[in-house]
Amino acid sequence: MITAEQKPIEEIREMIAPYKRILVAGCGSCVAECAAGGEKETGMLASTLRMAAKMDGKDVVIQEKTLDRQCVNEFVIQLDESIDQYDAVLSLGCGAGVQAVAEMYPEIPIIPALDTEFLGETMSQGLWIENCLGCGDCMLHYFGGVCPLARCSKQLLNGPCGGSMDGICEVNPEVPCAWQTIIERLENFKALERLEEVYPPKDWSKKQGRGPRKIIREDQQR
């Protein structure tokens, strides 16, 4: 899923300062899972902003609505019925959600309330880790299901670098050495010989360099 964190309140208040009727729009998918932009967080942010406005003696309307998915037009369109009441939308969607709303309602400023972070996994309650860069050419089968691009600090395809100590990365002592994990996994299914192979440098053209990527599936289209 896509992970995100709420921006500092001061920054959000600065961004919404010029507006008088604001819709705080949450998203019930990825950003709800990572407790950044779901219904609860949307309610909390809206309530906090209303209190701040009252304390400043500002006459503003701040209302909230959470869509099931902010990055899918079929859900965004649910804002049709009320969007005219507002002069700005403060979105708690990820970057894709914010842009989907902006695309649908180009005449209204859409303001991001979150900083979108990474593609990640919920490791345990309240802990999310980055484990995929969306490179466009997945190689996880070579590496025992551990992505060295996302999880090795040096993004080595031919690791380990030799610097890890007790299974901990030499660059960042807070993370396990990805290559140590890869070796343990390969050992588990007796495939250590894969380490003999030399992997060529990553072809990043599948990820970037040609503008936004696109997926077209005719079987899914109308």
Place this chain on the structure above:
Amino acid sequence: MTSDKKPVLALFYCQNTHASGEDERQALEQKYGDSLKLFPIPCSGRLEPLHLLKALEDFADAGYVITCPEGACRYFEGNLRAKKRVERTREMIKSIGLEEERIGFLINSKEGPKPLTDLADEIMDRLANLPPSPVLGPSVQGRATGSRQRSKGDKV
């Protein structure tokens, strides 16, 4: 002006905490009247920051939660969660310049558990000198009896 007015407290409490039944509740309501709004909850772990924020936004000068002693939560860690959520809420109100003291929690004692009435008294004493909330503003006269508040026994 409301300067001589007593602060209004929204008090959430775990129904499993010592002596927190109907009698205690009625006694507190009689004693404090509109200055105290009681919200029994099945476990303090059910408390969300949003409950506290909405209380501050709508009617309360302060919002507190009373939890069972550490290690004594019927649902194992509800009270630890409540503590963390209170901390999170405090950070949020602080970020808009509201005093952190408006949000807090009280853990009942394991060795000498106190009845709800005593714990509520302690919190009310703590808040005696709390200035009126700038969120509610001086113009909100008689707000504790206003229509925006929850009615007694509302579930959270």
